[in-house]
Amino acid sequence: MKSAVETLNPTRVRLTVEVPFEELKDSLDAAYKKINQQVTVKGFRRGKIPARVIDQRFGRGAVLEEAVNDALPKFYTNAVNEAELNVLGQPEVDITELKDNELLAFTAEVDIRPTLEIPDYSGIEVEVDAVEVSDEDVEKSVEQLRERFATTAVVERAAVDGDVVTVDLEAKVEGEVLADGIANGVSYTIGSGELLDGIDEAVTGLEAGGSATFTSELKGGSAQGKEASVKVDVTEVKARELPELDDEFAQMASEFDTLDELKADSRKRLERMKKFDQATQAQEKVLEALLELIEVPIPEKLLEDEIRTRKHNLEHHQLGQMGLDLVKYLEIQGKTEEEFDAETKEQAEKGIKTQFVLDELVNKEKLNVSQEELTEHLMRRAQSSGMSPDQFAQAVVEGGQVPMLVGEVARGKALAVVVEAAAVKDTNGEVVDLEDEEETEAAEAVVAEAEGADEKAEKSEG
CATH class of the missing domain: 1.10.3120.10 (Trigger factor, C-terminal domain)
Structure with missing residues (x-):
């Protein structure tokens, strides 16, 4: 086998490969064997049909096609290895010549990794943020831990930001109540932004038993993305109570004593x-x-x-x-x-x-x-x-x-x-x-x- 490489651009080459016909012998034998197992000819047992009969009945071209398809990957890989190419993806193969008992010639265009020169990188200089933890950072972290241990208690007053309200919701689109637009007993923390746009303003100031209607774009369900008129009924208002920041809290919330x-x-x-x-x-x-x-x-x-x-x-x-x-x-x-x-x-x-x-x-x-x-x-x-x-x-x-x-x-x-x-x-x-x-x-x-x-x-x- 002879092969040559032509560089088309820094990331693509064309391989030209010529294969003497004798190097196709193994693939030709495999082709005859495969066809033998797939066809029947009267007077011959399956798998025992002579090559000359297969050529007469099915054409030498069918055998050559099968042999070439079997051999191409091997010859392509050999050419790639011989040229020491670092190829990317699959090649575009074109058979340029196929002479029975003489020669197989083909080209293969394929992307390759570009050859890179790594320069001296010791001169690189970068600036990063300094590691500084302020007292405010620590207080914020402890406050977040404190929030996780908050409790709630029912209150008889209007809801304010941070309260946990229990609500019933009913969504209508174009005046019709949606089949999946009713939800009862939903727990919601005012200001969390976890439900519908507009609900914070609607429930703030309402006591248990209060109602309001607001317009919002639905985030899910059968009418996702549509504007809906949403009625909200507040059934309960709870205030969140935070534990005192003291040694007792530290013992409750962590492995520390103070x-x-x-x-x-x-x-x-x-x-x-x-x-x-x-x-x-x-x-x-x-x-x-x-x-x-x-x-x-x-x-x-x-x-x-x-x-x-x-x-x-x-x-x-x-x-x-x-x-x-x-x-x-x-x-x-x-x-x-x-x-x-x-x-x-x-x-x-x-x-x-x-x-x-x-x-x-x-x-x-x-x-x-x-x-x-x-x-x-x-x-x-x-x-x-x-x-x-x-x-x-x-x-x-x-x-x-x-x-x-x-x-x-x-x-x-x-x-x-x-x-x-x-x-x-x-x-x-x-x-x-x-x-x-x-x-x-x-x-x-x-x-x-x-x-x-x-x-x-x-x-x-x-």
Whole structure:
């Protein structure tokens, strides 16, 4: 077999392959055997029909077609390996010559990963937010914990913001009560925004036994998206009572004996969260700076496929779970379809560039992924997906996503290498020294987000 490579552009090549006919012998034998099992000829047992009879009855062309279809993938793969090409996607194959007992010639056009030169990235400098936890941050955190331990008590007064009201609802569209438009005994916290637009204003000021009518766009049900006239009857008003902030509360709400100990723990927890946010910010900014240093040509078809995949996952998985379609989503986001398409293209380009550049770094730095690193990454991904590690691992294996996870870990390690070489300072001018665990976890998360890996995993799990 002889092969030659012609570069069409930085991301596409044309292979020209010539195969001497004797190299088709195994595929020809397989073709005769296959046809033998599929046809019957009077006077011959199935599987025992001579090749000359098959040629006479069904034509030599049918045999050649079967043999070529069997042989092409092998010869194409040999040509790719011989040329040491890193191909993307399926090739477009064209048989240019087929001479019986002489020659098979074909061309194959295919996208390839571009050859990238990774420049010196040690000069990258980024600034991130300083890790600062104020007394107000701690007070807010403790107040949120206090809210979780609030109790309610029935009151004989008009409802105010923050009260919990029990209401009966009746929705009408064009004067007709909807079959699914009646709900009784609904508990609602005024100001939470968890029910219908307009209900806060309608029930505020009402006592038990009071009624009001308001207009709202329905968020679900048979008349989703339509304007409805909604009658609300308040049957009960409860005031929320917060526990006193003292040592007794600390003992009830935590493992600590005193309120001071609870506040000190809240401060440490907030510092850890802000350090992780800082590490994530550093990874994102360093990645942006790295991508700006390198010109990355992107295969057109790969970009089209990536855009299509991202749109499909958004429409059929993420939005579907929220009961939204693309039109409603864009309306909520305040975007036009053109703006959405432009954003999706930009995100897809960044995802592909991220993968190409970091994969090149993985090779350059000879980075490997250990079983322990893969397991830790799988545990983190399982936690973020809301699945148990066993469930997530099973979904990953069944969806053929193990290489994707290995790639995420490797690319996360590559990004961490760049971050370590970069100069990272906070807004106070202090040099930021990221902890290894935070750096690794943040890097993997940033890579996964840039590549849209969460959505792709979600699709495979669904």
